[in-house]
Amino acid sequence: MxxxxxxxxxxxxxxxxxxxxxRVLADPTLVSYFDGVDMRRLKAHQRSFLTAALxxxxxxxxxxxxxxxxxxxxxxxxxxxxxxHLVDTLTGLGVPAETITEIGAELTPLRQEIVTSPAVSPSA
Numbered sequence: 001m002x003x004x005x006x007x008x009x010x011x012x013x014x015x016x017x018x019x020x021x022x023r024v025l026a027d028p029t030l031v032s033y034f035d036g037v038d039m040r041r042l043k044a045h046q047r048s049f050l051t052a053a054l055x056x057x058x059x060x061x062x063x064x065x066x067x068x069x070x071x072x073x074x075x076x077x078x079x080x081x082x083x084x085h086l087v088d089t090l091t092g093l094g095v096p097a098e099t100i101t102e103i104g105a106e107l108t109p110l111r112q113e114i115v116t117s118p119a120v121s122p123s124a
Contacts, residue, residue: 002054002055002056003054003055003099003102003103003106004050004051004054004055004056005055005056006099007054007090007093007095007099009056010051010056012093012095013047013050013051013054013056014047015093016050016089016090016093017043017046017047017050018043019089019092019093020085020086020089021039021042021043023085023088023089024082024085025039027081027085029077029078029081030078030081030082030085033072033074033078045062048060048061048062049062053106053107054103054106064113065110065113065114066113066114066116069113069114069116070116072116073116073117074114074115074116074117075115075117075118076111076115078115079111079114079115083104083107086103086107087100087104090103
């Protein structure tokens with residue numbers, strides 16, 4: 001059974017995306033990354049990506065991660081914050097910790113494609 005099927009398929013992915021983006025857009029350290037973004041379109045792309053990445057039947061036909069995120073100057077801190085919101089979302093939806101770890105293993109390699117900006121130094 002795929003991760004996609006084990007978490008509940010399309011309804012679970014949709015619920016996760018709604019909760020995840022509510023968390024991300026409420027995070028003052030992340031919200032600026034989404035200025036001017038058509039969230040309905042982004043969620044559709046993300047649904048397609050996650051469905052494919054988690055073993056669902058859909059084939060992801062969107063841009064690769066480097067092309068999609070290159071102009072955003074994403075830092076390691078921002079990437080980690082997004083991952084934290086995803087973990088919190090999945091935990092809140094009752095996804096078992098072992099499955100969350102499996103999902104993390106699928107998504108972790110994307111860091112090298114998404115993070116393009118050095119860490120932000122704290123002000124002195």
